[in-house]
Amino acid sequence: MQPRVVSFASINVDEVYSMPRIVRPGETLTSTRRQQNAGGKGANASVAAARAGAPVHVVGKIGSDGLWVRDIIEHAGANVSLVGVLDDTATGRAIIQVDANGENAIFLFPGANHRLTETDAHRAFAQFVKGDWLLLTNETTAVAEAITQAHEIGIQVLWNPAPMHDDFLLTNRVVGLVDVLVVNESELLRLAQQISGCDSSDDYEVLARQVMKELGCSVVVATLGSSGCIGLVRRPTSNAHSIPIVGSSTDISIVSGSGGDDTDDIDDIRVISMSCSPIRIDQVIDTTAAGDTWVGYFVAELARAQGESPESIGARAALTPAMVGRAMTIATYASGISVTRMGAVPSIPMREEVEAFIRTKRHE
Secondary structure, rough: OOOEEEEOOOOOEEEEOOOOOOOOOOOOOOOOOOEEEEEEEHHHHHHHHHHHHOOEEEEEEEHHHHHHHHHHHHHOOOEEEEEEOOOOOOOOEEEEEEEEOOOOOEEEHHHHHOOOOOOHHHHHHOOOOOOEEEEEOOOOOOOHHHHHHHHHHEEEEEEOOOOOOOOOOHHHOOOOOOOOOEEEEEHHHHHHHHHHOOOOOOHHHHHHHHHHHHHHEEEEEEEEEOOEEEEEEEEOOOOOOOOOOOOOOEEEEEOOOOOHHHHHOOOEEEOOHHHOOOHHHOOOOOOOHHHHHHHHHHHHHHHHHHOOOOOHHHOOOOOHHHHHHHHHHHHHHHHHHOOOOOHHHHHHOOHHHHHHHHHHHOOO
């Protein structure tokens, strides 16, 4: 049976403003377009995982002004029975500027997202079992408490620490509790700074290995925008079922034991974005949900792979490089499609779209 995904999720109303460029301090510019969409990093990733085919259950809180957002998440295929509605708090808001090149700048009003508690996590996780997945970001309260409770139950934890808070690791003891860590370049640098006080290296693989060692994760993935992504996988101690990697041989490479004597049980995976991207740079419209789409598809593919390889479910360090590599590749395709569309949730592709592009790519 395929593991379920429980998403401890931020849920927002996104106000998206198209701008000729990002507004500078002290400057006033006129927007050329305004859209209001469903969003929030947790909601976006939940929708992506659901559209990728995973059984997704969303834990979150909204105000009465966000009922329509909950309906959109449900319509995408996620279970929203664990989303609470508060009468005294507004739904979270994101004010998003998108420039002519598709780049964005965002500020947040947390609203009901900051009313999630340790008790909410306890009540929700009681419905899940060892081997299910917890997906969460840093946009809600009770993040460390949710990670701790999930680990105690045996729920696998995928953490995307975005937005990255200063000194999070110093004030929240999550070391050894996270199975899979997904970060972008800036988040990786800030984590390395918190761990060692040094973020001067421009070698992302070195930084990822350092973070992996200190946090005790089985998998660390760093998404590098147009440069693709790198993944580090701690090699399983038992023989798990090997799943072929989707994509051409130019999309992905796996190097075993490339980190030196103390990390020779770690495989290095590289997915080249340019070779598997469905778009040209001039087709980029909005990157708002690119990272969330990547994360949602990634966790869905891990769960799918474990459904095909039950011996890997719930076992520490049992995700094989082939499982992780396939998930990284499909997530990169999905994310690439999302940036060709405006908005957060509206930009996330259906699995059929992603598979259709992969078939096209194979025949090139």
